[in-house]
Amino acid sequence: MANILVTGGAGYIGSHACKALAQAGHTPVTFDNISTGWADAVRFGPLERGDLLDRARLDEVFATHQPAAVMHFAALSQVGESMAQPGKYWRNNVSGSLNLIEAAVDAGCLDFVFSSTCATYGDQDGVVLDENSDQAPINAYAASKRAIEDMLRDFENAHGLRSVIFRYFNVAGADPDGEIGEQHIPETHLIPAMIEAIQGKRDGLTVFGDDYDTPDGTCIRDYVHVSDLVDAHVLGLNWLKDGKGSRVFNLGTGSGFSVREVIDASRAVTNREVPHTIGPRRAGDAVKLVSGSTRAATELGWTPKRSDMATMIADAWRWHQGEPYSA
């Protein structure tokens, strides 16, 4: 039972991680600048406002809370934006993480759980994506995440920092209790954008390209429920506490869904049509990203429980019909 510093704890995945940590008996201390997250989402432990680019503020928070470990979620995470504004991604994600890692090492906090991404594998259709696959990012978001993975390895060699690196596939759904969920302004991710289109909150969904080399021409992704994903983080924390050493884990289910298949699945769950049009491809998109690893299951004992497409859409749909965060 310990204080865990959760950067980005006011964001979508970070807030669900805080809930899972609190349920496991820990105190999640959120560090967040509330630039894309929501103070309303911080319900399971204290909120420390601050920016990762502010090293003095980080030192203050480490001194106040003496965390036993860091879970690092805070990041800019939009593929399209990263292609248009790479500097923003290198500064916030890479420089911010460097500050955080140095502050953690200086505070003697040497257990580190990091949110990385399957996008670091790039575009390798036909290749089974396991943790030993080549990393060849094709967008600045993924490049920034891979740089942080490299940084963690260098700090392990020099300073003994131990890390569990999770490479997420596509995270979806919302807290099964309906207490917290996903809210981005503007929304760019497929499932919430699709729900906004159904609700008439946007002018329909644009499908980013239907001329890919896939059975229906749209991109294929591996979707995992946010509550399953954060369960893996608690297991990852225990892994480090048990002294098992640094490890990388893919977090995906191994099932691929095309954009069209997600739209079809949502029709069945919501009983509504998704108004949509076909647009051009989005820069930086890989054709297909599906996990080909069972390492998280076999080594961590991770068993996804809600990661079937219908449940993910149903949980997201329920959340989006409720009261959104206002602050």
Ligand code: UDP
């Ligand atoms: N996508 C889409 N329209 C949208 C948002 C996403 O067609 O409004 C597609 C996107 O091109 C990708 C998939 O849906 O193939 C998942 O995209 P998302 O942004 O949700 O996650 P990413 O894979 O970029 O992390």
